[in-house]
Amino acid sequence: MKTAKIGIIGGSGLYKMEALKDVEEIEVSTPFGSPSDNLIMGNLAGNSVVFLARHGRNHTLLPSEVPYRANIYAMKKLGVKYIISASAVGSLKAEAKPLDMVVPDQFIDRTKNRISTFFGEGIVAHIAFADPVCHQLAQVLIDAIASLNLTDVTLHKSGTYVCMEGPAFSTKAESHLYRSWDATVIGMTNLPEAKLAREAEIAYATLALVTDYDCWHPDHDSVTVDMIIANLHRNATNAQKVIQETVKRLSDRPFVSDAHSALKYAILTQLDKAPQATKQKLELLLQKYL
Numbered sequence: 001m002k003t004a005k006i007g008i009i010g011g012s013g014l015y016k017m018e019a020l021k022d023v024e025e026i027e028v029s030t031p032f033g034s035p036s037d038n039l040i041m042g043n044l045a046g047n048s049v050v051f052l053a054r055h056g057r058n059h060t061l062l063p064s065e066v067p068y069r070a071n072i073y074a075m076k077k078l079g080v081k082y083i084i085s086a087s088a089v090g091s092l093k094a095e096a097k098p099l100d101m102v103v104p105d106q107f108i109d110r111t112k113n114r115i116s117t118f119f120g121e122g123i124v125a126h127i128a129f130a131d132p133v134c135h136q137l138a139q140v141l142i143d144a145i146a147s148l149n150l151t152d153v154t155l156h157k158s159g160t161y162v163c164m165e166g167p168a169f170s171t172k173a174e175s176h177l178y179r180s181w182d183a184t185v186i187g188m189t190n191l192p193e194a195k196l197a198r199e200a201e202i203a204y205a206t207l208a209l210v211t212d213y214d215c216w217h218p219d220h221d222s223v224t225v226d227m228i229i230a231n232l233h234r235n236a237t238n239a240q241k242v243i244q245e246t247v248k249r250l251s252d253r254p255f256v257s258d259a260h261s262a263l264k265y266a267i268l269t270q271l272d273k274a275p276q277a278t279k280q281k282l283e284l285l286l287q288k289y290l
Ligand SMILES: CSC[C@H]1O[C@H](OP(=O)(O)O)[C@H](O)[C@@H]1O
Pocket: 010, 011, 012, 013, 054, 055, 062, 063, 086, 087, 088, 089, 166, 187, 188, 189, 190, 225, 228
């Protein structure tokens, strides 16, 4: 099987990478079911990468329906060590305007219906998640964005991403509440992905692309899909430039992330006493520790 060290998860508006060459579509099976879509292996400016459309290439999966575990497991199976996630977000701060880019360094979990762990069924692990984003990968992303001088785009080098359940957008009371928490952006997908990537010992960072001001801003209409779509296209074009530049930089200077050994001190269960079936199911994640 072909492998790639760099995985890209494309969110709303980013269903394919136009610059990807020598493309091969791979159907990956996992113990957690099928991923959102086939994974697309290819060559991006001379580097092997694998791309996955988070909601499927035709955007058929709700944020709550995205098979996050299968997606991350499939990336792991293909040898991925770094995931660059691209996501559409609403802005919770006046200074983060539509078309801006934010590289979040924190998350707040407001999801309700997500399974955000590979563990259970006899094997217990608690990964450290105080710093949910790989800061080295975030820095590569930041440097890539800064180097491109994109028109009409301000880069916000840090920020807190609120992950809500959806699919309905927030109420005004919720939006104001998140602002009172000093959160920067809001979306519906990144938190389970970041947790699972950490459990899979994959470095993870997000390129958050602002599409709207959610519903708190007195001078802007409350968010609708129409409004988001108006900005998704430009955001997707910019995102592809940023991802390509990030991939180049990452391939030139790969690094070891703390995320790559996240399970080292996380597993509580004595693995020699753990159920065989669970060990088998999680072998890909546990093999270093068995
Ligand atoms: C496009 S409206 C809301 C939808 O967009 C974001 O998706 P993604 O994070 O995959 O870019 C948001 O999380 C919602 O799923």
